[in-house]
Amino acid sequence: MITEKKKNGQTHLMVTPVGLGTWVFGGWPWNESSDKDSESALEAALDLGVCLIDTAPIYGCGRAERIIGRTLKRLKKRDDLILSSKFGLCWEEGKRKKIWKDASSKNLLREIDDSLKRLETDRIDIYHLHWPDEKTPIGETMETLLLLKEKKKIGKIGLSNFNLSPLQEACRYAPVEVLQVPYNYFARDIEKEILPFCIEKNIVTLTYGTLCKGLLTGKFSGDKKPNDPVRNRSWDAIFAEENYEKCLNEIETLKIKAAVENLTLAQWAIRWTMHQPGVTCALIGARNAKQVRENFTSLSQESS
Ligand SMILES: NC(=O)c1ccc[n+]([C@@H]2O[C@H](COP(=O)([O-])OP(=O)(O)OC[C@H]3O[C@@H](n4cnc5c(N)ncnc54)[C@H](OP(=O)(O)O)[C@@H]3O)[C@@H](O)[C@H]2O)c1
Structure with missing residues (x-):
């Protein structure tokens, strides 16, 4: 179960096994993206029946949320889907490399209104603390999230990138949904x-990085390494020399398995x-409609 949806005055429970991730819509720190490609990617995903879109203010410092807001408005699709966003990572205007964590109540109350405005909506269905903020007591954050839920500005309370112990601590203040x-x-x-805990506590999981930032598409090889201008892939341990070589070898075997299944x-x-047990919804990133079509085609049949 992901979230409640209102239709004809009735509350419906929605299940969706995949969602579109929109980090790349923001451009940096991925290779530059185009708004036109991002809008087409979103439109193609909706056409294929994808009904969960995940974003965050930090993706392009507001850019990804703005693209989603105006595209959903143009297509009149906001009410057909689950919007997931985040808070707690701030940036200095004009100096996007300076980023800091702030999960305080004051910042959260500011961020929710900024995100609602950019997304051109009056509620965010799933709202996550993006990364744990060691400087803010988690009780303060959770209580503010409960308040936003009461005010119906958010649907479900989410956390992101939490290990077991801080997750258990957060659960003491409000249900982590x-x-x-x-x-x-x-x-x-x-x-x-994490997955066994989520199964036990009935916590919905949205898992990210499904394609291992493109590595699990098979498009990289020994001499064809990703060439990102900033951190991102070059900064990810999986792309470090020894891991990368090991993964590339395994990818050859996986390609054969995939081919046997005609995938x-x-x-x-x-x-x-x-x-995998415990996974509710796999988030998959895509920078254009072509990638969306490869990634999402025929998944709707699979889930029914
Ligand atoms: N909560 C968090 O802290 C957090 C962190 C990371 C991600 N997320 C969320 O999860 C989503 C998914 O994760 P992700 O975007 O990092 O990783 P991903 O799904 O593993 O990889 C997505 C990237 O792989 C490449 N790709 C995708 N489909 C492809 C295809 N069919 N053929 C070739 N290349 C393809 C694209 O990048 P290129 O074209 O540049 O290769 C795309 O941006 C994010 O968009 C975001 O919404 C959340």
């Missing part, structure tokens, strides 16, 4: 503690993630 964490065939840390490697990797 959704947890967003990294997970894919190569990055399996959450299997040990591309990306499609195989997405299906692998969405079928």
Whole structure:
């Protein structure tokens, strides 16, 4: 169960096994993206029946949220889907490399209104604290989230990138309804503690990095490494020399497995993630409509 939806005055429970991630819509720190491609990617995803869109203010310092807001308005699709966003990462206007954490009540009350404005909506269905903020007591953050829920500015309370102990601590102040964490065939840390805890406590999981930032599409090879201008992939441990070589070798075997099932490697990797125990919804990023079509085609049949 992901969230309640109002239709004809009735509350419906929605289930969706995949969602579109929009980090790349913001451009930096990915290779530059175009608004036109991002809008087409979103439109293609909606056409294919994708009904959960994940974003964050920090993705392009407001740019991804603005693209989503105006596209949904143009297509009149806001009420058909689940919007997921985040708070707690701030940036200095004009100096996007200076980013800091702030999960305080004061900042949260400011951020929610900024996000609602950019997304051109009156509610965010799932609202996550993006990263734990060691300087703010988690009780303060959770109580403010409860207040926003009471005011109906948000639907479900979410946390992101929390380890077990801080997650358990947060649960003491308010129910954590959704947890967003990294997970894919190569990055399996959450299997040990986090997924079993979420299963036990009935916490919805949105897992991200399903394609391992493109590695699980098979498009990289030994001499064809990603070439990102800033951090991102070059900064990810999985792209460090020894891990990268190991993954590339394994990818050759995975490609054969995928081919046997008549799938591309990306499609195989997405299906692998969405079928793991404890995974509610796999988030998949895509920078254009072509990537969306490869990633999401035929998934709706799979989920029914
Ligand atoms: N909560 C958090 O802290 C957090 C962190 C990360 C992500 N997320 C969320 O999860 C979403 C998904 O994660 P992600 O975007 O990092 O990673 P991902 O889904 O593993 O990878 C997405 C990237 O892979 C490439 N790609 C996707 N489909 C492709 C295809 N069919 N063929 C070739 N390349 C393809 C694209 O980048 P290129 O074209 O540049 O190769 C795309 O941006 C994010 O967009 C965001 O919404 C959340």
